[in-house]
Amino acid sequence: MVLGVDQSPAMIAIARHRITNGAAVVADALRLPVAGHAVDRVLTGHFYGHLPAPERRAFLAEARRAASELVVIDSAARPGVMPEQWQERVLNDGSRHQVYKRYFAPGQLAAELSGEPLFDGAWFTAAKVSW
Numbered sequence: 001m002v003l004g005v006d007q008s009p010a011m012i013a014i015a016r017h018r019i020t021n022g023a024a025v026v027a028d029a030l031r032l033p034v035a036g037h038a039v040d041r042v043l044t045g046h047f048y049g050h051l052p053a054p055e056r057r058a059f060l061a062e063a064r065r066a067a068s069e070l071v072v073i074d075s076a077a078r079p080g081v082m083p084e085q086w087q088e089r090v091l092n093d094g095s096r097h098q099v100y101k102r103y104f105a106p107g108q109l110a111a112e113l114s115g116e117p118l119f120d121g122a123w124f125t126a127a128k129v130s131w
Helices: 009-018 053-066 108-113
Strands: 002-005 022-025 039-045 067-075 084-090 096-102 116-120 124-130
Touching: 009 022, 039 053, 053 067, 067 096, 067 108, 108 116, 108 124
Parallel strands: 002 022, 039 067
Antiparallel strands: 067 124, 084 096, 116 124
């Protein structure tokens, strides 16, 4: 089973069209709407690096409950960019929001997950952990 979790109705519609053997839902990633070990893999893209420590712990526990494997893709550390910061984001409607953001040095994400590195590039990094 493939479970895609997103907050954007447009992205959910695209995922539903592309996923032939699974489900795409709007859900809370800290409380996935599946039974224990119901999915083979949880994959996140540019999500984990926005989680403060308590939410990271909750997400990792929830991913472990739901799946036997987790793949995380997130932003790589770059020269001149603070590795941990709060950023202001301005949306198309003009609203402003503060978001927490982390950038990962090579190997850092894999070490944090107690997993293995999949890719360490100039713009993003990826790691996998199997339970």
